Amino acid sequence: MEVQRLLRSVGRDAGRGDAGRGRGGAARRARAAGGRAGARRGAAEGQEPDRRRLLPQPAEPVLPARAAALLRRLGGLESPQHVGREDAGGDARGRAAGGGEVLHAREPHRGDLPAQGRDVRRAGSRGARRPAGRAAADVPRPAAADPRRRRRGATRAGDRRARSTEGGAAPRVRGARGADGANDARATRGTARRAGRGGGAVSTFGITSRRTRVALAATALVACAPLAAAADSAIPPRPEQLTFAALDFEVPRAEALRHTEGLGGAVAYVVPDRALPLVNVVLHLRTGAFREPAELPGLAALTARLMRVGGTTGRTPEEFDERADFLAAQIGVTSGDTGTRASLNVLSHSLDEGLDLLFDMLRNPRFDTSRLEIERGKALEAMKQRNDDASDILAREQGWLFYGRDHFGARQATAAQLAAIDREALLDFHRRTFGPEGLVIAVSGDVDPVDVLARIARRLDGWQAAESASWPPSTPDYAPAPGLYRVEKDIPQGKVVVGHRSLAVDDWTDPQLAAIEVMNDILGGGGFTSRLVKRIRSDEGLAYGASSRFGLGAFWPTTFTMGYASKNPTVAYALEILLEEFERIRAEPVSQEELRVSKGSFVDTFPRSFESAAQIAATFAQDEILGRSHEYWYGYRARIEAVDAAQVLAAARRHLDPARLAILVVGKWSEIAPGDPEGRATMAQFGGGKSTELPLRDPLTLEPLAAP
Template sequence: MKTKVKTMKTLVRTSALAVLGALLLAPAAQGVPPHPDKLTYPKFTYQPPTAKEYRTVLKSGPVAFVAEDRELPLVSVTVTLRGGTYLSPPGKEGLAELAGYLLARGGTKSKTAEQLEERLAFLAANLNSSYAFDRGSVSLNLLAKDLDEGLAILREALTEPRFQDDKLKLRRDQLLTEMKSRNDDTADIEQRERGFLAFGEGYYLNRYWTKASLESITRDDLVAFHRKWVDPKNVVVAASGDFGKGVTRAQMIAKLDALFANWPYKGEAAPSVPKPAHAMAPGLYLVDKDVNQGRVSVMLPALQRDDPDTFAALVMNDILGGGGFTSRITNRVRSDEGLAYSAGSGLPGGIWFPGTFRASFQSKVRTCAYATQIVLEEMKKIREADVTDEELQTAKSSFIDTLSRNFTTKGQTMSVFLDEEFTGRFAKEPEYWRSYAANVEKVTKADVKRVAQRLLATDKVTVLAVGKKDDMLNPDPKHPVKFPELTAGKVTDVPLRDPFTMKPMAAGTK
């Protein structure tokens, strides 16, 4: 008996080894690579969704993008309003910002600000609002079961905001307090002066609120602004999420239609975003600020996003300085020379008007000139010689491989399509995202060189430097590069601005 059991065990082991051996030999026979890094895969081409799948025009006027997503019992509604801070009249700078802030926080006709806040907290809902440079926004996020009550609150915030006096005073006081620190951070100074250099003193983006303008704004101003500009004719809306048990997409569309139906007053269609008439003047512009780390921006006029060279410009900039550690500026300024923790470039295609190319970094004040020289050298190189095959493919892959990130959730997807509608791209290029990867893939080395030659005229750069002036003009002996030599000797002192009036202060004023 024992012999039979032993024999059976031996047979089982032998059979198992035979099967295992066959399994091990099978891959080799089928041509499977010996190591995972030798595996190859068929090419995958991501196809993004199209806006027309989700787009509808409400009977009450607005265009809406609606997508059902029952993964979580949450729903989100975003109302985007045409018109931005340029709607604030001269002398009332800050009016749009105050109106936008208080739409969701200043109470409604039936609820004080405190009651509204308490009710939203009870519903675990978020109601937010704002006005930015080119648009206003009111958004609602809450549980699906509370959607009808949430939409009623949103409707009242849009049609009958209270603009409670004490909330107006509180927000005004907060902004006045924030003004005091306008000259504390070099990043804020640099961002502000970039705008003045790029667009000019009179452009609306550079009309900052002042102490006088904020103090002149009354509740009546807010009411007049609201009734003039918050109107269904200025609205694009998006909704996504779980619309409630048994509620279909069609029923959600009907709810959105009711949100904007029978508007209680007649507003105006917002005018288009004004276009700047100012042209950047080449040269070096110095803001004297007593800090050890200087900030530098090298700027040139760029493209509007519907320019035929937009995709070539995206790829070119990615290679030059937009691609992080794979880009040339980052490698030279940060990795090779150790002059900055971060350095790179951006070339956004302007939505309403041409954008601005900007290469930037932060470095010790006495090495700012040397780092600027390196940036200019890299700009010249990409103009004069072809990029490598590897650089081109890496840059193109970075755009193509990350395309799907714009559409990870239904909420993200609706936000993208809302923006396409709002900015007019859907009307011009309804298949923009479907053709995006193909347009990137078409870019050649010759295209990169050509667009670099078109955009990167290093003899016409506008250089803004913020830091201790004496040290920036007296460089580190190890790198004796003179800043003025980089801009043909054109140097302009840019004084700090009075934080309460935004007027340039006298030289030496801190």
């Protein structure tokens, strides 16, 4: 648990989540705003925006002007962003000489236009088809122009080419700007078009020859033919027959990125990345809940929060915030059980001033009393809601079951203890525990390693905490008791966690760790491919999800847990299935297919830990904090791929112990205890038929509430 709490934010602040976005200018922001226009929170069913309208529109390929015009008219480059003028009732696009068919790809039966794909040719055009026995002169002429088309055409009169509909090809009409002749020509063509025949128009794209059109289409088809043939030959008939080339990825060498010179004992990992003019700096300090007084739980977290929002000795909180905003700098401090991290993300040309703000905050906090009152008020409101969510109750009681109430990893503050944290307590904790001892720094972005480390070293000079940290933190002195525990909460779904303590790691390259990871992944850590999800959700429909987690402790044993939430009457039946799978993975080897899928997921996703400069720096900094050799990463995939079914079975039998299981249930016991309405399971089957009730506690005092 201490590892996860220490590093739960690794990578979260290491870089801006939208660092690659947000600078695209007004056009990009306008498009984004348009996509969000209909997606408002709380939209009633049936009022959600049409998702298809939110999809990015396909870009048209870059083709020579004539080829693009031709393919667009054939529907190949039909743009869904604008209604074609011809479709809209006007006649802006004209017709290609030669009388090729008009495709209305969006609406095949638009008014009295022919259906999509129908071959329509115009009288008087080259190669026009006529019914047997009818001559061109038999084609009826329109009595009058369509007024709607006249109005639409009048706005662009003289900009179009036209032909008369008097049988054969007519001379072109050029330059008749505003003239009635141009409007009449459009109207005549439009009426004839609705009749399915009439005068053909010369294309506005200048393609006047059917031979040219056919030649361009043939060229496009010939160019695409090899691609289509290659695609057909490369795609197998079944998805499971797809094959992929082996992933070629090498982990960066940590020793080339590690720096210690001139840092006064601190260790830094610097990973340059010039893609964006941004710099990320993360400082991992050796202070946290493990150094706070037992009578003041929450002091470390509140100190970190007030360091950021409470100003510095030289700047008021408002001045500090204003300057950070002016620099577009993101600055933060968070504290966990075994560590505190301070972070800076700033434009590279403002790095010096950003570092000034960061170290001013770390070394000279003001702890403004008005901001302290605000933050204590927020914390008090959060306390009042401790029992509102059953998940919070479950987490609190689980921590006490596995670590006891006195260990810093499970301590909970009361309202009285929160009130006792005043400005003097914050100043004293900062003075005693904040300093560069054991400092690990991760830097990434648009930097030169030598230059950025010199800047940091200058700001570290003379900084020292009053007390030295005891490292590593103390191990919990508590032995969890197995059994069935319950907390009464009137909710329709019971929440369940089952588990015991896990192990602390001495050697991170031990092959058994890889077997444990694969074992847990198959049991419940692998999502929809895991056994718990398949049985409890997919097969029985008893829960939206079920999972397992096997924690690996760097300093002390953490926990192995399994959990789910199900409606009260089916909690017992889901628990029976969960324990069946727990026993099965200890009793028989996993299948080769399960082994293949699980190992493949670890190996294939492995590069994600190193996909950005910020992640590379954060990963190696984490190694430094935990005392884990970087060799762990270089042999990771080989150790995973070497795992076989026998090793998974051995790991399950060694590290999963049914005799140590503690079962914790939060829910309405009167509905949970009788079990499944169909009689498949009851809660009397578990915990030796006995259960221990844990009281629901007052959210402010943590004392048991009186029974209703």
